[in-house]
Amino acid sequence: MPQTTSLRKPSAKEKALIVVLAVYAVAVIGLDTFRPFLHGGQGSSWPLRWYPIATLGFEADNNGKVVSVDEDGPAKALGIRPGQQIELSSVSPDRRAINKFVYVSHGSSYTMHVVAGPNAPFEVTVPAKDERIEGWNAITLLIAQASALFFIALCVYLAWHSATWSTWGFFLYGMWFNSGQYFVWYANLPTAGLVIFDALQAVVQALALTGFLAFALHFPDEEAPPWSRGHRLTLLSGVWAVLFISGGLAFFNFILGWRTEIPYRIYYACTFVVYFLAVWLFLHNYRRLPEQRPRMRWIVAAGLIGLPCFLLADIYEATDLFRYLPFGIDAWVRNHDWVLNLMYGCNVLLPAAVVYTALHHEVMSVRFGITRAVILSTVFVVSIAAVDQTAKLPIESFMEERAALKPFAVPLSFLLAVGLALIHNPLHGAVERVCAPRWHRARRRLQEVAQRLVDDDDITIVDVDRALVEDTASALWLKCAALFRRQPGDAFVLQTHVNWPVDAKQTLRAGDPWVPSATTGPVRLTYPDEAPLAPALAMLVVRRVTRHPASRLVLYGHHLTREQIDPDEIRILDEISRAAALAYMRLEVEAAADASHGSVSTAPSDPSDSAAHKG
Structure with missing residues (x-):
């Protein structure tokens, strides 16, 4: 069973620091919560005179x-x-x-x-x-503010119950990068007060992003091999210094009248570098700790929704990068603040997942629809956007300033579209090799096996059996696999296997739950608790049916890492089963033809043109 990180209670000084930072975070965003309701005016007492x-x-x-x-x-x-x-x-x-x-x-x-x-x-x-905040703008502002307060409360709860590197890191992240707004302070503070506010922001937002990196580095086991404590502190200190300097310079347009759009973009480029580094560290721990993956999947699922929404909304409000969106989108978003408010509010999913997984020894075993195909598609879309902006920004800037290239706008767009289409397959292969190298090798190997089953004229029944059991179990790192062959009376008898448990059944009767569970295509067992194997083995059923009942049933256990077979792997198993079904059918037809000419046949006696496998 996966174990959670040790729950070290914070010391009295740590608790005091938690309270101070939480009060600061609530104070920063609290006043904006009342913007739809308060309209005090100049003659009112503070804080009413700051509204609207x-x-x-x-x-x-x-x-x-x-x-x-x-x-x-x-x-x-x-x-x-x-x-x-x-x-x-x-x-x-x-x-x-x-x-x-x-x-x-x-x-x-x-x-x-x-x-x-x-x-x-x-x-x-x-x-x-x-300003006038009405309708959906008011409702979504309240949603964003409420989610921000909930975000802060979850982070306080997390650090209060478990003061570790990872929980402290995420607590610091939540103190600034929540969905709350702070425009009331920004609009009303005197000049000297706003300078102090900006200086504090530079410190806190750099600390928050560094905290997120610390969380990714240490979660879930508080270890970071091969990093020593000194190396970790050096990395985190260096990241904080870079973020503080670049973020602080960005405020000098207000303080000294400098042009700081470039420092602003450098700061946001640094934030993306930190986020990508954090994702890489998290995925490294995900691969390093297979027994912790059920917990870490919750954070992956929440992060894929919350983080992109938050980052896009934050970049839109803080820079002018989105003016390069297609005509009309930028103006539409600018006139509909509720879009940004909802995007900010989605970020609350991340702390909810972190608190749930960090403080619980067991988590619900839920498989999210986040397959490698989804991840690859996301990377491809991001890459397209990056290539599009990289190619389009200089061209549009030149056209705007020099009034040149306008007759060539359509051909240039067409050439850019052709280029983006051409990079799809190379990008897909490159991303798969980097993000899932073991899966990439397994998929290629099993596709070659499936192709050999179809094309090799010298293949034998034994070769097909080996492809279904040994080759597949080895490529996908499965704990066990077994091929059962149908006998007279509709019983399936064990014929060949890899690591099949000795206490498991060697024969599957027609009444065993796994046999009627088999349907066309890969499915999970209908009655897993009644399965003829040890309950700890999670199995699947895959069956291929044409005219005759399936002659073979192949059972696959879960991975050596204790994970279940995922949807991408089910698809490649389906491909193998199709190829095996064709191979069995061809071999049986050849055996029947040889028998009709008086040849000695080694083909099985039972009629079959299909293969079925369970996993």
Whole structure:
């Protein structure tokens, strides 16, 4: 039975630190929870006077280049247009509105000098317009805030009950990278206060991502071979330093008026490197600890949903990368905040899975529909997006600035599509070799076996039996396999096997549960508790039927790693069974033909044109 990580209780100092960080995390996001309800105004006491927050009606990147303008906002009425360049040093009273975080305090106005772009140069003072959160935007904001508070509560519960490297790492991650928003603070803090807020953010978000890496490095057994403690600390300290420096530089557009879109992108590139490294470490532990895989699958399933949604929403709000989306999508998302709120809210699935698996000795044995095909498809889609953006961004930028290449836009798009289509098969093979090398070798080997069963004219009955039992069990690392042959009276008698338990039945009668469980195609046993083997062996049934009853039944046990046979492996077993059925049928036809001409036949006496196997 898989064992959980040791549940070391935190010390008094650790508990105090947990409380302090949790209070900070709740304080950062708490005020935004009330944005749909509170409208205090200037004459109210704090914090009511901070509501509602407002916007100038446009978004700019961290260089001061305007990337979008609201159709009904004050900025458009005063001549602000996409593509204009704002001189960062000219913005007063401060530069908090000159980035993707567009919120300012209600009743404020901002003066700035537009130095390039349409109608430039000119100076403009833009009054703030109060935000209105209604309908789905209000509902999904509350969902995102509630999921963030639940996220924090789960992380506190986790660290409070088990203070290990992995749980502390995930706790730190949850203190910042939850689905909560902090725009009320951002819009209303005085300039000096916002500088402190940004500095704390640079520290905490670097610590949070480093914590996520620590979680992936140590979960689930708190070991990280071959890393020594010193090597782990060096890695984590170096990652924190890189994230802190790149993230801190990104705030200098507000503090010093620097153009920081490039540092922002560098920071987000570093975050993706950290996430990919964390995924690699997690998969390394997944392969290293097969007995822990039932627990780790829960985190994989939750992470495949929660993390991409959170990252996409965060990148959209913090950078201008999504302005390169096809026409209309960026504007639609910008006008429907509920989309981002729901994407943020999905991230709560990850801590729920982590808490469940980290604090329980046993987890529900659930097989998720996450096959290698799904993973490969996901990697392919991400790779297509990366290639598309890498090829398209320079071209579109050149077309925008020089008004060139426009007649060639359609041919270039066609050539790009052709290139993406051509990389599918090479990419599929490369990803499979890297992510699942053992499976890649097993699949190739069994496909060769299946092809040999169909094409080899010199193959014998013994060769087909060996392919179904020995070759398949060896390639897929199965604990056992056995081939039963039908005898008169519809009983199946053991003919050949690999590691078949000595206390298992050597004969399967027609009334045994496994025999009627067999159906067309691979299926699990209908009555596994009544199976003729030890209950610890999880088996499958695969049967191939044409005109006659199946003459052979092959039973496969689970893997040597104690895992059950997965859907991808079932498909290759199905391919083997089809090939074996054809081989048996051909051999029996040849034996019958030889017998009719007086030849001596070694073919089996029972009529059969199919093979069946259980696993």
